[in-house]
Amino acid sequence: MSDIVVGLDIGTSNVRVVIGEHDENEKLHIIGVGTAPSTGLRSGVIVNIEATMKAVTAAIYDAELMSGHEVNSCFVGIGSTQVDSLNSKGQVSVSNKSREIGQNDINRVIECASNIAIPLDRQVLHVVPQMYTVENSVDIVEKTKDPTNMLGSRLYVDVHIITATTTTMQNIITCASRSGYTVDGIMLKTLATAQSVLTEEEKELGSILIDMGGGSTDVIVIADGAPICTASVPFGGLLVTNDISVVRGVSTETAETIKISQGCCWADLVSDNEEVLIQRNGRAESIPRSEICQIIQPRVGEIFEMIKEKVYSSIGNRRLSGNVVLVGGGAKMSGVIELASAIFGTQSVRIGMSSKISGLSDEYRSPDFTTAIGLVVANSDVLSKGNIKRNGKDYGSDKSGFLQKFINFFKEMF
Ligand SMILES: Nc1ncnc2c1ncn2[C@@H]1O[C@H](COP(=O)(O)OP(=O)(O)OP(=O)(O)O)[C@@H](O)[C@H]1O
Numbered sequence: 448m449s450d451i452v453v454g455l456d457i458g459t460s461n462v463r464v465v466i467g468e469h470d471e472n473e474k475l476h477i478i479g480v481g482t483a484p485s486t487g488l489r490s491g492v493i494v495n496i497e498a499t500m501k502a503v504t505a506a507i508y509d510a511e512l513m514s515g516h517e518v519n520s521c522f523v524g525i526g527s528t529q530v531d532s533l534n535s536k537g538q539v540s541v542s543n544k545s546r547e548i549g550q551n552d553i554n555r556v557i558e559c560a561s562n563i564a565i566p567l568d569r570q571v572l573h574v575v576p577q578m579y580t581v582e583n584s585v586d587i588v589e590k591t592k593d594p595t596n597m598l599g600s601r602l603y604v605d606v607h608i609i610t611a612t613t614t615t616m617q618n619i620i621t622c623a624s625r626s627g628y629t630v631d632g633i634m635l636k637t638l639a640t641a642q643s644v645l646t647e648e649e650k651e652l653g654s655i656l657i658d659m660g661g662g663s664t665d666v667i668v669i670a671d672g673a674p675i676c677t678a679s680v681p682f683g684g685l686l687v688t689n690d691i692s693v694v695r696g697v698s699t700e701t702a703e704t705i706k707i708s709q710g711c712c713w714a715d716l717v718s719d720n721e722e723v724l725i726q727r728n729g730r731a732e733s734i735p736r737s738e739i740c741q742i743i744q745p746r747v748g749e750i751f752e753m754i755k756e757k758v759y760s761s762i763g764n765r766r767l768s769g770n771v772v773l774v775g776g777g778a779k780m781s782g783v784i785e786l787a788s789a790i791f792g793t794q795s796v797r798i799g800m801s802s803k804i805s806g807l808s809d810e811y812r813s814p815d816f817t818t819a820i821g822l823v824v825a826n827s828d829v830l831s832k833g834n835i836k837r838n839g840k841d842y843g844s845d846k847s848g849f850l851q852k853f854i855n856f857f858k859e860m861f
């Protein structure tokens with residue numbers, strides 16, 4: 448079997464595919480990249496299976512051509528408002544008489560923390576341990592990220608649980624399998640993206656990763672090396688394009704061109720004499736660039752405000768000393784760092800790129816490829832550490848069992 452790992456990011460604006468391969472020294476190289484415009488999603492949710500299948504097939508074909516490898520299976524990202532998360536706790540007595548904590552105790556305590564009531568239409572997607580607490584009989588308590596071989600009488604764990612609607616997961620599987628590909632695993636997009644863009648230091652200090660796509664803006668907060676909050680709002684760059692189109696009375700295509708070539712979301716970066724040429728009713732017209740900025744800045748600002756509200760209502764006053772990291776197509780907008788700095792009240796804002804991966808040409812070292820790359824990076828790590836077994840081809844007939852296989856414990860990852 449070929450040692451390739453394929454990441455598939457099905458987005459509202461684009462479907463992106465990245466193929467990674469391990470060399471003989473277990474080093475990961477990107478060998479293929481593919482992309483196709485996407486029309487089958489609304490706000491990050493698949494609403495047209497046929498259209499999504501077409502885009503998936505086209506993007507994978509592109510990546511196959513570049514890599515010279517045939518793709519049979521892939522890891523797929525999931526995001527948008529169909530995903531939800533919560534923090535939970537578990538505790539067990541240490542089973543071994545010698546009181547030495549083993550893998551069995553760790554599995555049991557995670558199982559205990561995962562044992563929560565979730566609505567019938569949802570599935571648990573990931574259970575990520577945040578911190579373990581080991582208590583011994585003389586009431587000495589120690590906090591650790593890996594309690595293996597420590598001595599104690601009781602083991603506690605704090606976990607972050609991510610759930611997704613069953614329908615969304617099944618639609619993803621349907622799109623992939625009807626297009627002829629087996630799904631190796633489904634992973635929260637922002638969790639994968641974090642693997643490809645955040646540094647270890649950022650993950651420890653507490654960082655906010657924001658993915659502003661076409662139809663949704665997703666966020667993950669990682670602190671002390673583990674996710675503490677994941678959320679999404681169903682708005683992204685398409686809304687900005689729509690605003691320009693409505694306010695200036697131009698077609699959506701013209702509005703998108705104006706936004707990408709001249710758009711800016713921070714007024715101080717635009718000088719008074721800058722003009723933008725737009726086509727309206729077959730005639731070229733010149734308007735001040737500052738007027739375009741006046742349309743874009745409030746909308747992008749509103750989306751950041753919504754994300755900020757979701758984050759801080761979830762994490763309370765927990766202090767984050769890392770960075771705000773921006774990815775997705777929206778992160779390519781001029782002025783986005785300045786606007787995010789003003790809204791999040793920090794100078795520590797940067798654009799996220801998957802820079803440390805070899806084999807990737809500059810064209811794809813952009814913030815909108817970070818999810819597909821992250822799916823490869825995260826799962827090649829997990830695969831090489833043996834945490835997730837590659838699935839066979841026989842899950843299609845047992846949908847609930849199939850979905851159950853995707854509940855992943857990210858012990859090694861964070
Ligand atoms: N240079 C640019 N300046 C401003 N916006 C841009 C630029 N390039 C792309 N975009 C916007 O980024 C959005 C697409 O981003 P992306 O490809 O990350 O979305 P997606 O992953 O397909 O969607 P989603 O994640 O919401 O499902 C579009 O709205 C597009 O207009």
Ligand SMILES: [Mg+2]
Nearest residue numbers: 458660775818
């Ligand atoms: Mg996206």
